[in-house]
Amino acid sequence: MTKLTTLKQAVADFVKDGDIVYAAGFTHLIPFAAGHEIIRQGRKNLILARATPDLIYDQMVAAGCAKKVIFSYMGNPGVGSLRIVRSALEKGELEWEEYSHFGMITRLQAGAAGLPFLPMNQTGATDLEKSNPQIKRIPDPYGGKDVIVVPALNPDVAIVHVQRADKNGNAHLWGIIGEQKEAAFAAKKVILTAEEIVDESVIRSDPNRTMIPANIVDAVCHVPFASHPSYSQGYYDRDNEFYLAWDKISESQDSVKAYLDEWVFGVKDREEYWQKLGAEKREQLKVVSALSEPVNYGKY
Template sequence: MTTVDRSKIASLEDAIAEHVHSGDVVSIEGFTHAIPVAAGHEIIRQGLTDLTLVRMTADIIADQLVAAGCVSTLVSSFIGNSSAGSLGELRRRIERADPAPLEFVEYTHHSMVCRYLAGAQRLPFYPLRSITGSDLPSVNPDYRQVESPFPGPDGTREKIYVVPPINPDVTVIHAQRSDRLGNIQMWGLTGIQAEAAFAADRVIVTVEEIVDDDIVRGDPNRTILPSHAVDAVVPVPMGAHPSFAQGYYDRDNAFYLEWAHISADHERLIAWLQEWVIEAQDHFGYLDKLGSARIDGLAVGRAESTPVDYGRRIPR
């Protein structure tokens, strides 16, 4: 009898080469926590271009992808270096078209959530109230008003703002663990990752580790994505650095402070990408450059969760 190998484990190089192409709409999500930085570096190494980058919080990895020439359009609700400073490349591109222009499409955080929800549910739009009275519709024509098909208590039909769906060609996220089949488990700050994945045509998930199938089955409530929603799962230890992975390593706050100075100068930023991304050759080369002392300094103590008894039917 032939056994079918249903494993979705892939190398980072192969996953990016197969599922991310120049010209794609690429969602890279992770809200402060579990940002798939290593995957972004691999996109840079493979020289992909003309990407539309969709990211709720455009941060260091967005700065790097833009500086590397990978991104022509940025769709985001926030631009900043996570309380540590500015993003020099994004500011140069948006404010002065220096050294080249970058198309920037701005939404609010909640608007981006609504767009992902619409995309995941395959809806044509999603309603929201939060921008009423703001000037965002004057700078983004995709905020539009529709009339409710249902009358209110006073008999009138309200006009409400709506936003279009996001349906990326590919979504890339990071999580703590997966089984070999691609059932993805995550805890801590989860953000909009699941919705961003369900909205996409293809999904790549980098994880800290691959675990036995029984571990995933034994703790099903941590599964944020089922196997059928995932195209490739990639074991990438410390794949979120300099962000953090709850229970695995802490946020590298020093790196964020350093980045404010690195990105302030375009030539210095390009030199950093050459040394730390291109010449490092892969993520493990990047970790070697970080060094064991810096990595050990990000270690976290154990904070075990109480086991849960799910119970099961007793055969009669």
């Protein structure tokens, strides 16, 4: 049995209007290809959850996919604001819930554990408690100071990009690890996109790198270069020029529409997108090998 399918089919099967969608990844392995496919398929009224929305949610909000965002930090990393999401929030066109980083991860951990909520230590972010009624204080049943509690987050679908996976969904990822594992275990459905599809023996050769197991994955999609303009450690670099360019593009509705028309609606899939970037950009994003030392797991 195989869970291999196209990204187009996976989105059609598992992402529905009104769903809570969690596109995971932190700094790298951000699933832009899946975000673009959701835009192409015209999904509406989505609740977009993500610890760090990044450009992927700016683009999805611009395309009219979202009715709400749930987040802990929002910005164009290293550049400035997410102009489109911020503008929609300020105009009252987009609902929102804000948490601390640890609050978002705690919500996912509660969801993954099947708990209704989890406690956390008090923080200095007391203004969040005032603006978000989901953040509550309860007495410590053992007599200590009050604790903060946040409700479980169980996305309808989590989308996770990885470096390699087998056809059943056992997946390796390495480099900067974000909330991929927590989001996947908390979600009702999981779409996995991968730079490479490898034999199960490759996954089994390094079990400690298997962050996502097959039993929680619903669809496996071979989508090389799926995280551009972010990066996939060991495969291609971050496109810093695009993050700067998006800051200018997002200044006007006309330039945003032109971008979406050309780079999302104007290409049929990620392969066509990658080729459209051009040979010079592809060469610029190449990385040289920097292999780790091998790990000896031994044999009996």
